[in-house]
Amino acid sequence: MKSFILKIAFFVNIIFALTLGVSYLSVHIPPDRFWYPAFLGMAYPYLLLINIIFIFFWLWFKPRRIWLSILVFILGINHFNDYYQLFPSKKFTGKGIKVLSYNVHHFTYDLSKKKSNSPELLEFLKSEAPDIICLQETRLLKRGKLSPASICDLIPSIHYYQLAHTTTYAGPLTFSRFPIVNLGEIRFKNSYNMVLFSDIVLPGNDTARVYNCHLQSNRILPDEYGVVDSLTTGNDPKLKETRLVLGKLKRAFVVRANQARILSAHIKKSPYPVIVCGDFNDTPVSFTYREVRGKLKDAFVESGFGTGNSYNGKLPSFRIDYILYSNLFEAHNFKRIKVGYSDHYPVTTTLTVRDNASESE
Structure with a gap:
């Protein structure tokens, strides 16, 4: 039963990893030509979160399966930087x-x-x-x-x-x-x-x-x-x-x-x-x-x-x-x-x- 559940989980992981990858296309494909990726682009934070959850899930159960979500995350690292800034910049005190x-x-x-x-x-x-x-x-x-x-x-x-x-x-x-x-x-x-x-x-x-x-x-x-x-x-x-x-x-x-x-x-x-x-x-x-x-x-x-x-x-x-x-x-x-x-x-x-x-x- 455990093996069956893990197979289902990996199948779901594949779907969400592919969906996150398709969301990256939203910046390149004009919605007036093909609109579907635009919806996935708007859902990017949620798709990213699900893939991060899968990374931690596989670290616990089957570490070798973490690479799918990690690879998709790396492919979209520029989008991550546009959404999240993890470290504060040095405060500017001059004139501008x-x-x-x-x-x-x-x-x-x-x-x-x-x-x-x-x-x-x-x-x-x-x-x-x-x-x-x-x-x-x-x-x-x-x-x-x-x-x-x-x-x-x-x-x-x-x-x-x-x-x-x-x-x-x-x-x-x-x-x-x-x-x-x-x-x-x-x-x-x-x-x-x-x-x-x-x-x-x-x-x-x-x-x-x-x-x-x-x-x-x-x-x-x-x-x-x-x-x-x-x-x-x-x-x-x-x-x-x-x-x-x-x-x-x-x-x-x-x-x-x-x-x-x-x-x-x-x-x-x-x-x-x-x-x-x-x-x-x-x-x-x-x-x-x-x-x-x-x-x-x-x-x-x-x-x-x-x-x-x-x-x-x-x-x-x-x-x-x-x-x-x-x-x-x-x-x-x-x-x-x-x-x-x-x-x-x-x-x-x-x-x-x-x-x-x-x-x-």
């Missing part, structure tokens, strides 16, 4: 450009209950005193404490701002301590999501193009999260609801793939080094992340610690908010700050200009 990116969810944590934390959120931005702030899903009001002008006046470190409308009263908003000398927009067909870019003159007369991104949302409604809970707890959800949620995820994967191509092409044509901030709505093991990142560096990978999970919700409860940058810069002190003012957590880093850095990247 502090960048903060935050999806503020219209300054309301729970839209269905209209639960607002806007006073605390604004006080948080003031206390962080960033040099560049990229906000997504803001309210673009003409007057009041949440208007762009009022927020600019509230934060002593900020002197300039730029905005764009995705709807009449909402859109991305970029604040800067330094002068904004040019601005532009990348609008996507049949989508309320967009990218705002600003050319900002940094200290030393270096100009950088700052992209404030909000890519296609999954549009999972609050009452549909019960399906997600059922899938993750092993309960049997209703088939119709499951198909609806999976259909929304599939459509979002497909739409984001095209948006990522457009954004990537725009970044490559930038006349200046770039800083790319925002809510990608996709995890590090995804075509969207890999396409947009390209040759850019990731502030979390370079100076973060832990997991960096930035979504304050159920799906995907992983790292979906990013700060990427050109080779001109070096990142320090990346932080994901756990404050409950939105359905996202803000991410922040300090950038310094590298000596003898190539601006071609």
